[in-house]
Amino acid sequence: MKTGDRFSAVQYVGMILLVLAALAVCLSLGSVSISLDTIGKALGKFFSQADINSPLERIIVFVRLPRVLAVALSGAALSLCGVAMQGLLRNPLADGSTLGVSSGASLGAVLTIAFGFNVPGFALFGRVGMAVLFAFLSLVLILSLAYRLDRQLSTHTIILIGIVYSMFAAALMSLVLAIAKDRVRDIVFWTMGSLAGTDLPHVLLLAVSLIIVSIVLFRLRTELNAFAIGESNAETIGVNVRAVKLTVLIVASVLIGVTVAIGGTIGFVGLVVPHMVRLVVGPNHQRLVPASLFGGAIFLLFADLVARTIVSPLELPIGVITSLVGAVVFVFLFWRQVRAA
Amino acid sequence: MMLEVKNVSVAYGRIEIVKDVSFSVAPGDWLMLVGPNGAGKSTLLNAIARLAPSTGQITLDRRPIEDLKPAERATKMGLLRQDNPVGYHFSIEEIAELGLYAKRAGWLSTKQRDDDKVEQALRMVGLWEMRRQSALTLSGGELQRAFLAQLFVQDPPLLLLDEPTSHLDFNYQIQTLELLDRWRQEEGRAIVSVMHDLSLARKFGSHALLLNKGVAHGFGPLEEILDDQHLNDVYGLDVRRFMKTLLEQWQ
Numbered sequence: 001m002k003t004g005d006r007f008s009a010v011q012y013v014g015m016i017l018l019v020l021a022a023l024a025v026c027l028s029l030g031s032v033s034i035s036l037d038t039i040g041k042a043l044g045k046f047f048s049q050a051d052i053n054s055p056l057e058r059i060i061v062f063v064r065l066p067r068v069l070a071v072a073l074s075g076a077a078l079s080l081c082g083v084a085m086q087g088l089l090r091n092p093l094a095d096g097s098t099l100g101v102s103s104g105a106s107l108g109a110v111l112t113i114a115f116g117f118n119v120p121g122f123a124l125f126g127r128v129g130m131a132v133l134f135a136f137l138s139l140v141l142i143l144s145l146a147y148r149l150d151r152q153l154s155t156h157t158i159i160l161i162g163i164v165y166s167m168f169a170a171a172l173m174s175l176v177l178a179i180a181k182d183r184v185r186d187i188v189f190w191t192m193g194s195l196a197g198t199d200l201p202h203v204l205l206l207a208v209s210l211i212i213v214s215i216v217l218f219r220l221r222t223e224l225n226a227f228a229i230g231e232s233n234a235e236t237i238g239v240n241v242r243a244v245k246l247t248v249l250i251v252a253s254v255l256i257g258v259t260v261a262i263g264g265t266i267g268f269v270g271l272v273v274p275h276m277v278r279l280v281v282g283p284n285h286q287r288l289v290p291a292s293l294f295g296g297a298i299f300l301l302f303a304d305l306v307a308r309t310i311v312s313p314l315e316l317p318i319g320v321i322t323s324l325v326g327a328v329v330f331v332f333l334f335w336r337q338v339r340a341a
Numbered sequence: 342m343m344l345e346v347k348n349v350s351v352a353y354g355r356i357e358i359v360k361d362v363s364f365s366v367a368p369g370d371w372l373m374l375v376g377p378n379g380a381g382k383s384t385l386l387n388a389i390a391r392l393a394p395s396t397g398q399i400t401l402d403r404r405p406i407e408d409l410k411p412a413e414r415a416t417k418m419g420l421l422r423q424d425n426p427v428g429y430h431f432s433i434e435e436i437a438e439l440g441l442y443a444k445r446a447g448w449l450s451t452k453q454r455d456d457d458k459v460e461q462a463l464r465m466v467g468l469w470e471m472r473r474q475s476a477l478t479l480s481g482g483e484l485q486r487a488f489l490a491q492l493f494v495q496d497p498p499l500l501l502l503d504e505p506t507s508h509l510d511f512n513y514q515i516q517t518l519e520l521l522d523r524w525r526q527e528e529g530r531a532i533v534s535v536m537h538d539l540s541l542a543r544k545f546g547s548h549a550l551l552l553n554k555g556v557a558h559g560f561g562p563l564e565e566i567l568d569d570q571h572l573n574d575v576y577g578l579d580v581r582r583f584m585k586t587l588l589e590q591w592q
Contacts (some may be wrong), residue, residue, distance in 0.1 A: 090428035226439055228428045229476075232392055233488070236422075237495060238415025238443030283429035 079296025082270025104138025135257030193319025268326025440494025
């Protein structure tokens with residue numbers, strides 16, 4: 001098989017089955033363990049719109065199902081954005097958090113939680129709207145600043161400004177914390193990242209954004225390969241460098257905004273999962289883009305499972321688990337790479 | 342004329358690297374950009390490839406270069422840079438295949454012909470056997486040949502080559518230059534290359550542009566430009582005598 005070959009249908013089915021299996025396990029396990037049989041019946045009732053009466057079935061359909069779906073979709077989204085930014089900026093350390101977009105989104109969401117700020121007309125998705133808006137504004141600010149400093153919009157300028165901006169946004173968040181004393185607990189818990197209490201409309205929003213962004217990024221897979229090899233090489237082979245860069249950054253920042261608004265900052269997923277997936281399928285985005293979706297979903301599903309069960313009935317924030325696991329895995333991967341080189 | 346460069350200057354901040362340089366390239370030409378370190382040869386090449394901002398006028402087939410869309414520009418000219426750092430573990434084959442990008446963007450390709458093109462290019466540079474190997478494991482010379490293969494796959498009529506033989510051993514230097522020489526002899530093709538080795542420039546070039554400190558010290562047929570007077574002026578030493586002494590040491 002050639003290194004850049006696409007996945008076969010069988011391989012796609014295999015990956016989908018893996019994600020479904022992980023979903024089933026995560027639906028079944030928790031503070032209360034539920035048999036797969038009961039889950040099947042509850043889901044059957046849900047999809048046939050029959051009445052759902054038993055408390056167990058209600059837990060499955062209205063508590064666990066949205067949460068587990070949100071976890072899988074968030075994992076896929078974060079990992080996809082990591083892949084896109086690492087390819088685009090040719091930097092394995094790039095992701096939403098290095099670029100400042102996550103911090104911007106967090107700031108928007110924190111403002112909503114603390115003061116009830118809202119985007120007019122977005123009452124239903126107040127926090128989401130604010131996070132997307134702030135993610136987008138952050139990106140505009142970062143890019144226009146980068147553009148003023150360096151007309152070519154070169155990669156290291158973007159990353160440097162992103163890091164500075166992250167610090168700035170973090171300082172503003174601390175300021176909000178200091179002012180809004182009565183909401184400190186809510187804010188702190190949210191910033192640690194949690195997908196508990198996600199409802200189905202949010203899941204739907206996440207799913208729609210993820211599908212759209214996946215399609216855009218998969219269509220740009222050759223361009224992402226060119227960027228990952230080198231930006232000036234991309235320019236000489238005829239890639240419209242500026243247009244591609246803007247498209248990727250915009251769609252990725254919108255997706256990060258949605259994800260952060262729903263689940264808080266869940267660290268390291270966008271950094272570690274692409275690394276692991278790249279070890280298995282190689283750096284070609286023909287395979288990396290789809291594989292990172294499945295890899296991200298499975299990784300976050302298991303991280304969430306651990307968060308829910310390890311000190312049950314107490315629940316840990318999922319962001320704590322991913323950061324703990326992610327940091328260790330990352331150091332290990334890095335160490336392996338340095339030793340191999 | 343394929344390429345016309347008129348009064349082109351390139352500045353980084355307040356420092357002017359290339360000053361008011363003009364020249365032209367016709368089909369069949371192999372123009373050698375010659376001059377000491379810091380003469381502005383690579384910068385001039387990058388300006389033509391639109392990798393460095395410049396003033397003045399550059400036209401390709403009579404069209405101002407800034408009017409060409411990136412993909413269209415890539416079907417007309419291609420650049421081989423001196424150093425090609427690669428980001429991830431892409432294989433040689435994946436790098437070469439990217440040369441198809443500009444033509445694929447125009448929907449004018451068939452998979453089979455493309456595969457043949459990639460194989461042919463990789464065989465030309467002697468990398469076919471190791472095509473699956475990761476670019477991060479290659480030597481400087483192998484990497485340079487991988488990107489040369491990409492350029493052959495891209496196959497534009499005008500090649501801009503920045504020190505195409507800088508990382509190659511002696512054998513591959515000659516092989517590569519002969520390969521390029523054969524490539525150029527097909528109709529409508531031309532090469533502009535930066536060349537440090539004056540004897541190789543003399544052997545393969547048809548025209549020369551002599552640069553020093555960003556200023557052109559002569560442009561025209563190679564024999565007229567690379568004569569003793571010009572070279573001694575620019576390099577500040579008796580080039581011919583030096584070359585002769587080198588040769589005598591061999592005998």
